[in-house]
Amino acid sequence: MSRIEETIDISRRPDEVFTYLTDPKHIAEWEESAAAVRTLSEGPLGVGSRFQVQRRIGRLKVPMTMEVTEFNPPRSWHFHGVNGPVRSDLQGTIEPLDDGERSRLTLSVDLEPHGIGKVLVPLVVKPLVRKEIPRDEAHLKELLEVGAS
Template sequence: MVTFHNQIDIKASPEAVFDELSDLRHEQRWSDKLKSVELLTPEPIDVGSRLRAKWSGAPENEVVYREFDRPRRWVTESGSWMLVVEVLLEVEATSSGSRLLSTWTLKPRGPVRLLTPILKKAFNKDVAENMRSAKAHVEQLARH
C-alpha cells in the first residue's frame, strides 16, 4: 500500500470546485485519460453511488462514492483485478477562491504489488497533471 498527497489552488468558490469536480462524469471535460464513464445508480451522485469507468492504460473499474459532503469533501474507492484506489478530495476556502487537496491510497493486488514504486510515481505524475487541467477548466467556467 502507498499513499501520496497533492494540492492546488483554484480561483473559484468551493461550491463551484465541488460541483464540477466531484462528479466523475465531468472528468472527460478536462482529461482525455478517462475513456468512458457510466452511472450505474440513480441520480443524484451521493454516498453509495456507483459508476463504471475506464482510464487509458487501465482495466475497467467500478467506482463507489464512500463520502459526499458538499462543498467540503468526497471520497471514492475504485477497484479492478490489479489495484484498489481510494481517493479523498477536500475543498477549502481561501482568500482567492479554493484549495483542492487530494489523498490517494493505492493498494496493488497480486503480482502487481511488485510494481508499487513505479505505480506511485506514475499515479503521482498523472494526478498532478490532472489537477492542473481541472484547475484550468474550473477557472474558465468561473470566468463565464
C-alpha cells in the same frame, strides 16, 4: 502503500469546484488517464453510488469500479475502488479561501494492489499517478478558471 497528496488553489467558489469534481461525467475531461466513465447507480451521487472509470495504463484500458464512501458537499468526498488489480482510494477536500471566493483543493490517492497489481503498482502505476496528479490538478484549474471568465 503511502498516499500521494497534491494541493492547488483555484479561483472558483468551493461549491462550484465540488460540484464539478464529484460529477462522474466530468472525470474524463480533467483526468489524463480516464478514457471513459459510466454511472452504475441511479439518482444523484451520494454515499453508496457507483461508477466505472475506464483507465489508460500504458497501452491497456482497465475498467475500475468506484464507490462513493463519503460525500460532504461542498467540503469533502471519498471514492474507493472495489474491483480490479489496482484499486484506487481517492479523497478530496476543498477549503474556502478569500471569504469563499476561491478554493484550495487537496487530492489524496492511495493505491491498493491485488493479484498482478502487486507487481504493477510499485513499478508502473504509482510512478504514473505521482506524475499525473499535479498535471490533472493544473488542467482542472485551467478548465474551471477559464469557465469562470
